[in-house]
Amino acid sequence: MNAAYSTDGQYIHPSILNADFMDIGTELDKISTADSVHVDIMDNHFVPNLTFGTSMVEQIVRRSAIPVDAHLMIEDADREAPAYAEAGASSVTFHLEAASAPIKLARDLRRKNVEVGVALRPATPVEPLLDVIGEFDMLLLMTVEPGFGGQSFLETMLPKIRRARRAISEANLEVSIQVDGGVSRETIERCADAGANVFVAGSAIYRAQDAAEEISALRELARAHTAH
Numbered sequence: 593m594n595a596a597y598s599t600d601g602q603y604i605h606p607s608i609l610n611a612d613f614m615d616i617g618t619e620l621d622k623i624s625t626a627d628s629v630h631v632d633i634m635d636n637h638f639v640p641n642l643t644f645g646t647s648m649v650e651q652i653v654r655r656s657a658i659p660v661d662a663h664l665m666i667e668d669a670d671r672e673a674p675a676y677a678e679a680g681a682s683s684v685t686f687h688l689e690a691a692s693a694p695i696k697l698a699r700d701l702r703r704k705n706v707e708v709g710v711a712l713r714p715a716t717p718v719e720p721l722l723d724v725i726g727e728f729d730m731l732l733l734m735t736v737e738p739g740f741g742g743q744s745f746l747e748t749m750l751p752k753i754r755r756a757r758r759a760i761s762e763a764n765l766e767v768s769i770q771v772d773g774g775v776s777r778e779t780i781e782r783c784a785d786a787g788a789n790v791f792v793a794g795s796a797i798y799r800a801q802d803a804a805e806e807i808s809a810l811r812e813l814a815r816a817h818t819a820h
Contacts, residue, residue: 639739
């Protein structure tokens with residue numbers, strides 16, 4: 593499989609969940625130096641919040657050159673996920689817990705020319721997925737509970753990241769590991785050291801005085817502590 597990014601690189605994906613939606617164009621311009629924009633799709637069923645749909649992805653694609661990384665926190669991913677590829681997302685990540693046929697879905701999405709990610713809640717073990725991890729371009733390990741804002745980074749997820757990276761490396765696969773939740777200057781080094789290479793950061797970037805400077809700082813911290 594072709595990974596969206598080299599697993600030797602470190603990539604920053606700001607989450608627009610923390611942006612000012614009344615001025616989304618300007619908010620996208622602030623993060624133009626990022627590697628992708630992370631769009632959290634919530635349906636008020638899989639998680640207890642309601643956010644965006646395909647129209648937001650379409651608007652971002654029209655407004656900005658930055659690739660869209662769509663994270664689907666929705667029920668019935670098998671039926672709904674392809675619409676986000678059709679809307680123009682560069683990568684589509686669905687939750688393993690919400691897919692009845694994850695390998696089929698991954699292959700269906702890839703036929704639509706998008707990179708495919710699979711996400712796990714903190715309490716979902718990674719081990720059952722490792723035998724088929726090569727079906728995906730990216731593994732998203734949530735470092736907070738999905739769907740709830742203002743949570744602290746879960747340090748207990750670091751061993752999970754390490755186990756996943758070790759298994760991917762031993763299988764000689766090019767699969768990125770993304771972390772989402774509580775990523776900041778205080779936590780990104782530990783994530784990179786454990787084996788993550790794609791980092792979703794929301795408030796750390798959008799609350800910074802200079803978003804571009806914060807993106808650069810996070811990227812450099814990750815590079816300095818990369819595990820591979």
